[in-house]
Amino acid sequence: MTKFKWFQLISILVLLGVLVYVVVIEDVLVKESLDSVSKYCLQIEATYAQMGGIKNSEIVRLTDNLEYSWLKNEERLCFLVNHKSIQEIGVEISRLRSYLEKDDDKEFCASLNLVQLYAEQYNHFMGASIHNVL
Amino acid sequence: MLTIVIRAIVIYIVILFLYRLMGKRQLGEMQPFELVLTLIIADLATIPMAEISVPVLHGIVPLLTLVVMHFIITLLSRWSTKFSNFVSGKPVIVIDPNGVDYKAIKNLNLSLDDIMESLRGEGYFKLEQVEYAIMETNGKISVLPKSNFAPVTNGDLKIKVQEGGVPINIVSEGKIIAENLKLAQLSRKDVDMMLDRAKIKRLKDCLVLAIDLSGEAYIQGYGEKYQTFKFKPLDGVKL
Numbered sequence: 001m002t003k004f005k006w007f008q009l010i011s012i013l014v015l016l017g018v019l020v021y022v023v024v025i026e027d028v029l030v031k032e033s034l035d036s037v038s039k040y041c042l043q044i045e046a047t048y049a050q051m052g053g054i055k056n057s058e059i060v061r062l063t064d065n066l067e068y069s070w071l072k073n074e075e076r077l078c079f080l081v082n083h084k085s086i087q088e089i090g091v092e093i094s095r096l097r098s099y100l101e102k103d104d105d106k107e108f109c110a111s112l113n114l115v116q117l118y119a120e121q122y123n124h125f126m127g128a129s130i131h132n133v134l
Numbered sequence: 135m136l137t138i139v140i141r142a143i144v145i146y147i148v149i150l151f152l153y154r155l156m157g158k159r160q161l162g163e164m165q166p167f168e169l170v171l172t173l174i175i176a177d178l179a180t181i182p183m184a185e186i187s188v189p190v191l192h193g194i195v196p197l198l199t200l201v202v203m204h205f206i207i208t209l210l211s212r213w214s215t216k217f218s219n220f221v222s223g224k225p226v227i228v229i230d231p232n233g234v235d236y237k238a239i240k241n242l243n244l245s246l247d248d249i250m251e252s253l254r255g256e257g258y259f260k261l262e263q264v265e266y267a268i269m270e271t272n273g274k275i276s277v278l279p280k281s282n283f284a285p286v287t288n289g290d291l292k293i294k295v296q297e298g299g300v301p302i303n304i305v306s307e308g309k310i311i312a313e314n315l316k317l318a319q320l321s322r323k324d325v326d327m328m329l330d331r332a333k334i335k336r337l338k339d340c341l342v343l344a345i346d347l348s349g350e351a352y353i354q355g356y357g358e359k360y361q362t363f364k365f366k367p368l369d370g371v372k373l
Binding site: 007008078 | 155157187188189191192195198199201202205
């Protein structure tokens with residue numbers, strides 16, 4: 001084998017490795033990020049049902065955690081997915097914070113449901129599935 | 135704007151690397167699957183360059199996938215003739231000693247005019263000049279002319295000619311190509327001698343100086359007519 005053939009073979013193997021790595025990382029990262037959003041939303045929902053309102057420190061803490069976790073994951077996701085496709089979750093989480101400050105239970109719950117819906121939908125169109133392939 | 139500039143540079147480097155990886159054949163005579171690849175690469179590269187919200191990886195990952203696919207197809211084509219025929223097709227004889235094979239031309243989705251055009255491109259303006267014409271897999275036509283119309287060669291005339299080999303470019307645009315000078319086993323003094331012989335005063339006035347294995351030198355100064363002369367045979371030089 002000539003030097004170029006070796007270079008070609010090694011490069012192709014490296015490229016194959018890079019492709020596998022990127023595909024796996026994307027899948028894991030998307031799943032992790034969206035699962036974390038869903039988990040926080042469910043916790044907020046459960047706490048809201050338990051406390052009967054949003055004006056309490058536990059919901060504030062969980063909303064903070066949700067925002068922090070999403071910002072951290074969004075930064076990483078931007079390397080792999082279209083920014084425009086994931087910005088709605090960030091916008092809706094910011095609204096949650098604003099409704100929390102205004103003590104607007106109704107809007108807060110509506111926003112929370114939206115965040116959950118987005119998390120579920122994103123899992124559909126960002127994950128690898130036969131629907132997405134076709 | 136800086137983002138676009140950086141992205142364009144990154145994608146340019148990636149594509150350059152990928153084309154080098156695919157080999158030189160990609161740049162010349164392309165097989166059908168190579169043409170497809172070239173068209174897709176051109177299109178894919180522009181997406182992340184123009185759209186900032188799309189990550190660069192969205193452009194690079196499909197490029198890498200296509201190159202890996204190309205490599206696998208090339209490898210399989212080398213291993214299996216059947217696969218190669220499936221992917222690239224087979225050369226087809228469109229003109230044989232009986233004349234034009236119209237059925238073959240129709241199967242290739244070509245017209246007789248297309249064949250005539252290709253033949254003219256090869257220097258054959260009459261069908262009766264052609265013994266065989268073969269449509270190659272890369273879309274080019276290869277022609278075997280009838281003996282009466284084939285160009286006369288030195289072999290036909292039994293003339294013995296010393297092989298000149300590939301000429302070596304010693305000077306290009308006023309600069310000595312050191313690598314070629316070493317290859318031709320010549321010295322700077324030899325170059326000066328050739329320049330003197332061509333009445334070119336300075337090296338930087340020389341547009342081109344090439345010499346073949348038989349010692350035939352071709353030299354031309356800027357704005358002057360070229361000259362050829364016998365210098366000395368390049369004995370022992372291996373190209």
